[in-house]
Amino acid sequence: MHYFKFLASIVFLNFTNIALAEKKPQLFMAGDSTMAIKRSLDYPETGWGEPFQYFFSDNILVRNLAANGRSTRTFISEGIWQSIIDNLQPGDFVIIQFGHNDEVLKKTKSYTTEQQFMNNLTTMIEQVRNKGGSPLLLSSITRRSFDRKTPEKIKNTHQYSPLVDQVAKKTKVSFIDMDKISRKHFETMGSELSKLRFMHIKPNLHPNYPNGVTDNTHLNQLGAREVAQLVLLSLKTQKHPLTQYIVKADPKHLSFKYR
Numbered sequence: 001m002h003y004f005k006f007l008a009s010i011v012f013l014n015f016t017n018i019a020l021a022e023k024k025p026q027l028f029m030a031g032d033s034t035m036a037i038k039r040s041l042d043y044p045e046t047g048w049g050e051p052f053q054y055f056f057s058d059n060i061l062v063r064n065l066a067a068n069g070r071s072t073r074t075f076i077s078e079g080i081w082q083s084i085i086d087n088l089q090p091g092d093f094v095i096i097q098f099g100h101n102d103e104v105l106k107k108t109k110s111y112t113t114e115q116q117f118m119n120n121l122t123t124m125i126e127q128v129r130n131k132g133g134s135p136l137l138l139s140s141i142t143r144r145s146f147d148r149k150t151p152e153k154i155k156n157t158h159q160y161s162p163l164v165d166q167v168a169k170k171t172k173v174s175f176i177d178m179d180k181i182s183r184k185h186f187e188t189m190g191s192e193l194s195k196l197r198f199m200h201i202k203p204n205l206h207p208n209y210p211n212g213v214t215d216n217t218h219l220n221q222l223g224a225r226e227v228a229q230l231v232l233l234s235l236k237t238q239k240h241p242l243t244q245y246i247v248k249a250d251p252k253h254l255s256f257k258y259r
Contacts, residue, residue, distance in 0.1 A: 029065060030065060032068065046220055099139060121164065134241065
């Protein structure tokens, strides 16, 4: 009898915790591989959404549903977007960042035309608002593609970034131009230092990449953290409502001195 009472109390506590969790606002993240949480086999490749979640307190639930290789079209067609809408509650937030896979014509599975891309973003925004949520649009982070003619400059390779800006203005939704911001960030440090933020590994140095890798699209842990910090800084600059959920530093930690 005591066992069943104990079991019942555990079940009740679990349901209570779930109920309390449901009352918390949620931050959903919809995007591609540059935002996604990675498998251990992918490390040190890291989506910026992974360190980003640790900037927030327990007063908000961060749910990163970004997925490798997805465009607005495939994110919708595969049902990932619908899972966000189904679980969205009034007062929730949704960060939307696509373009990397939408804009590449040779990626036939994910490619979307400019008009389709804009229509998809507009639909996402409308559906979030219809559920009482707040959408936030981001353009894609830059590719690390330094210009040979102008070595200190990174080429603007994202032809869909201006379209995100257009949709944001038309729908009057919050917008962060991460293409421009991240491009300036990596330009400032130059070619060699910026390389340390992307997936550049020589052969025989990492068990996940025995043959090495040279990837100027995907970030490593350092690059992901810096991009996440750039997003956070932009939110603070805009005085976005999400900033109220930023974790507050522990005074004891601030007074701690490293020896």
